[in-house]
Amino acid sequence: MRNERDMTTNSAFRTPHSALEVSFTLNGTPTTVSVPDSERLLDTLRYRLGLTGAKEGCAEGECGACTVWLDGLPANSCLVPIYQVRGRRVNTVEALDPAAVAPLLDAGATQCGACTPGVVMTALWILQHPDVLATHTVRELMAGNLCRCTGYDGIVDGIEAARP
Amino acid sequence: MSVLLPGSRREALELLARSNGAAMPIAGGTDLLVHWPQRQEEHDRAYLDLSGIAELRPVEWTPDALVLGGLTTYWDVIRDARVGRELPLLAVAARQVGSIQIQTRGTWAGNIVNGSPAADGVPVLMAYDAVVVLESVAGREEVPLERFYEGYKQMRRRPDQLVVAIRIPRRPYTFQRFVKIGSRRAQAIAKVGLAVTHSAAGGGGWRVVAASVAPTIRRCPSIERLLEEQAAVHSPEELLPAIARDVTPIDDIRSTAEYRKLAMARVLFYDVFRGREQGAGSTDHGRRMTDNG
Amino acid sequence: MKRGPPSTGAAVQRREGLAKLTGRERYVDDLPLEDFLWGMTVRSPPPSPRGSITAIRFGRDVDWSQFVVVDHRDLPGPNVVYLIEQDQPVLAAGVVRHVHEPVLLLAHPDRDALRRAVHAVEVVVEPEAPVLDFRLPSRSDEIQYGPDNVLKHLRIEKGDVARALAQAPVVVEGEYETGAQEHVYLETQGMIAALEGEVLVIRGSMQCPYYVLNALKHALARDETRLRVIQTPTGGGFGGKEEFPSHLALHAALLALKAGRAVKMIYDRGEDMAATTKRHPARVRHRTGLTRDGRLLAQDIEVLLDGGAYVTLSPVVLSRGLIHAAGPYFCENVRIDGRAVFTNAVPFGAFRGFGAPQTLFACERHMDVIARTLGMDPALLRRVNLIRDGQSTATGQVINDGSDRVAVLERALDVSGWREKRRAHAAFNAARAPVRRGLGLATFYHGGGFTGGGEVYLKSRLQVAGLPDGRIEVRSANIEMGQGTLTVFTQIAADRLGLAPDAVVIAEADTARVPNSGPTVASRTTMVVGRLVERACDDLRRRLGLSESARGDSVRAALRDWHRAHPDQSLVGEVVYEKPPGINWDDATYRGDAYGAFAWAAYVAEVEVDLRTCAVRVTDFVAVQDIGKVINEILARGQVQGGVVQGIGWALMEECKWQDGAMVNNQLTNYIIPTSDDVPPIRVAFLETPYPHGAQGAKGLGELPIDGPAPAILNAIAEATGADPRTIPLTPERLMTIAEFGMRNAE
Secondary structure, three states: OOOOOOOOOHHHHHOOOOEEEEEEEEOOEEEEEEEEOOOEHHHHHHHHOOOOOOOOOOOOOOOOOOEEEEOOEEEEHHHOEHHHHOOOEEEOHHHOOHHHHHHHHHHOOOOOOOOHHHHHHHHHHHHHOHHHHHOOOHHHHHHHOOOOOOOOHHHHHHHHHHOO | OEEEOOOOHHHHHHHHHHOOOOEEEEOOOOOOOOOHHHOHHHHHOEEEEOOOOHHHOOOEEEOOEEEEEOOOEHHHHHOOHHHHHHOHHHHHHHOOOOOHHHHOOOEHHHHHHHOOOOOOHHHHHHHOOOEEEEEEOOEEEEEEHHHOEEEOOEEOOOOOOEEEEEEEEOOOOOEEEEEEEOOOOOOOOOOEEEEEEEEOOOOOEEEEEEEOOOOOOEEOHHHHHHHHOOOOOOOHHHHHHHHHHHOOOOOOOOOOHHHHHHHHHHHHHHHHHOOHHHHOOOOOOEEEOOOOO | OOOOOOOOOOOOOOOOHHHHHOOOOOOHHHOOOOOEEEEEEEEOOOOOOOEEEEEEEEOOOOOHHHOEEEOHHHOOOOOOOOOOOOOOOOOOOOEEOOOOOEEEEEEEOOHHHHHHHHHOEEEEEEEOOOOOOOOOOOOHHHOOOOOOOEEEEEEEEEOOHHHHHHHOOEEEEEEEEEOOOOOOOOOOOEEEEEEEOOEEEEEEOOOOHHHHHHHHHHHOOOOHHHEEEEEOOOOOOOOOOOOHHHHHHHHHHHHHHHHOOEEEEEOOHHHHHHHOOOOOOEEEEEEEEEOOOOOEEEEEEEEEEEEEOOOOOHHHHHHHHHHHOOOOEOOOEEEEEEEEEEOOOOOOOOOOOOOHHHHHHHHHHHHHHHHHHHOOOHHHHHHHHEOOOOOEOOOOOEOOOOOOHHHHHHHHHHHHOHHHHHHHHHHHHHOOOOEEEEEEEEEEEEEEOOOOOHHHHHOOEEEEEEOOOOOEEEEOOOOOOOOOHHHHHHHHHHHHHOOOHHHEEEOOOEOOOOOOOOOOOOOOHHHHHHHHHHHHHHHHHHHOOOOOOOOOHHHHHHHHHHHHHOOOOOEEEEEEOOOOOOOOEEOOOOEEOOOOEEEEEEEEEEEEEEOOOOEEEEEEEEEEEEOEOOOOHHHHHHHHHHHHHHHHHHHHOOOOOEEOOEEOOOOOOOOOOOOHHHOOOEEEEEEOOOOOOOHHHEOOOOOHHHOOHHHHHHHHHHHHHOOOOOEEOOOHHHHHHHOOHHHHHOO
């Protein structure tokens, strides 16, 4: 996709919220949205597509409650401009297999639940990429998901219990 | 706001030139998007999205250098086992940038041009004598990273230039250490960052680079001289005069000038001046503030 | 170890757990909502914490006709957020007493347009002399509350402290300070207000639906039949959603009433941290008389709380703080004098522990200062002074609960390897490396339920309805915010009537449907309200004409029979709180049984201190407590682990940085809470001495775990380094200023 607007005049740069059509693969399904180009992926997911699993906890990439997978890697969707997902794969918590989270439930990985969708996205990514555990600890990998309820033991224990 | 979506390096440079410097290049977005909804005035400008330019992504090993692309992320480097063997501070520092969610998105070039005095990637690049490769429609220019910054958020990049690569010379090192003093182990902004290397190879010597203690990340020539001269240093306090010549720490929201000076002196004394002897061959290249092992 | 009778039902999995783990749980900002306006707040600007509003200027670049604008004149009723004292306005009217005080409310369909509009309003404040340091006496031009800026003064007295101190062979003094703490619930404050016919419906994140209802009733001058408050799944509270949601509900309501449309207000993190309540900062002084072998003879304690710019809950925070101030020890002579003072700080409010963490930090840090003065093992000092059954607390409450407090202590020492590790650390530290290790201890207690006569005053009501399909529905106003109400109530009700957990429905906390079972605070939900669930189950069984032993099939069958015999009628067991026998409190003299039951605990922290950076890392943490019957071990363990980590944050890194009364580090990048990589596994053990008046023998648990970590950690740092830290958060910067020890000792 290209923005074909004529760049020779400065006025083109001042149009607030130019509409943009963005096509990407959302949870395996080709998806096209027409959105203001100032929108973040998080807002598109939550307020346009009704996928409210990802939360805004800080809007600065600190808490990880908005974590999704972008081209298969965990990313904070509050820091992703919507135009950057064109042609990419986005996976959200809604598309996960509920059976995969059973060990987390058993270990007490969720309490208030506000951080949980983000926690789950990172946790399941780790479990699907166990090779990273050769170089990283679970606690280091989970450090981008702030949780104020569990003290992290329930989360770490749940991941450890599910490790292949 | 408007966004320009080039598909190639060439196209990006042309769009940048035609925007008369008005367009802000965006790579991983991990700095530019922070508190985005609250920064409405930033919504009114133009952005040049680099994320679609595949040719800027790859990491390249040449016989005498590691070349990072303009879009190379921290995660790309962390996952490159060869980096860990040859230029380990890159991986050590990359792992201390934010969290994995940031590491997968944030880029080395973005870290350089964001110009934060607290950057984690810049100190290790500078300690490895990295060169910034800038390009515009007019051609390429190479600037050694240590001469890239001119003041707080001031740098030798013209608005029509993009950082298309970062070249890091391949040298054998006898000492390599990165210490980040943050407010917690993970996801911290450096209160003091120190990258120190020593290479006996041509053009080498000691490099001591400090972050968060001056308006820009910078080398510490007085400290380097003490190391080159193998000066006898018996306590951290003896380093304070050299530190005072090299850096100008301040009180801010994250720490105090006094703390920064003392912590820098103590880390330099214990980890560098005392660690010189043990430095060669050590595999412990980095330490987070709270890693006490 | 004593054990209560085993629960008849197996522990139940968190009921809403799967919905949370799959992202399907809908919090207030996740609810589908059509045709609504976003609402935002215009606040008084820094740097004027006190002054008069002289002008409100609306920027010219905004078409204001597109916006709904509300100010204090739009209030149908009194401009007051109904609480203990009626002093805090819903919207500032002419004067401001702290920065970020709400002045105007704006609503618009487009959130970005609204953000720009908020920035385009200028509130001009003519400044007056503010009070910003609660430790200093107020000058006459700074007096803004009563004759002396004292919001509340309380005193507890037992024995003759003056005489005992004069005669004591050893007197040890100490002064201790604790900082404000931000809750950082991951879900920020949020509320939706909408008119549904004549009824104003509030949906949002909250701990106390009936507090919100009462506040709406008062300030909107609207009767209960035209008000309805529904709690939405709440993403953490920790006290931060006790009193504050009343403000936000009123703001959303005012906008919705004026707009005639639904209005949604969701704070972003910056506004949430800057403008909502925090834990009260405190200064506590101890003067303690002892025998040479460490027996307490007199405790003279002075507590000072920063009350902030409005009274909020400060009087009761002070009260709980004072009652816990003398620690879980026996002493014949105790005097505890406390004041909460007015300052022009953003109001402080409820936060897990509610005053007790501040006073217990001082008490337990002071115990180690005493131990060092006497040259005594800190564990032994505590063992000789721990209160025994038959002895009385500072308020004269005779403890007779059968709990073995020494056993709690011994268990913590055993699990942590106290004796061996202390020896090993001494040897390690003798090598004078730049890293030092230490072990620290705290023994403490926490009272469950409202203080004194509070539960009697609340008169909590609860219902258990029998449904035609053989299920039952628990109707209470107590909410789920992660701590496990839904699951624990399910378990209590299922056990009581011998039903399967999925035969128990927990009603949504909707004031139109559930009675007022009191607020979800004060570690009262399981112990006090859970007991009401049991009694309401009993009442339901009685109404069915069943015997007390009827359970399971007979209950299900009776429910179906009853509904067949009484079509279209409802069957509801209902109870009101009854004071357990023998519990008496006199609010005039502040003497008597302050709480129905105390939970008892001993925590051990192990630390490594890096003398280069003065960074402290907690390397091990053991938390042992007697909380009565443990109803659900996974949930209980999670409460302890989460509370401990919140306590680690408060002790070491969570610092509100103030500038002219404004929090300037109101971002998660700069207000630092622990990550998974900052804390060790928290090792938890329970002793279970049942409390006969708590559900299944349970006592309160929610707040206890945040009382112990800070003193245990600072005691460990003192042990590791020889330093004598007295203030939290003990950031590296602060430790370095008192740690000249550091480099002199290191080799």
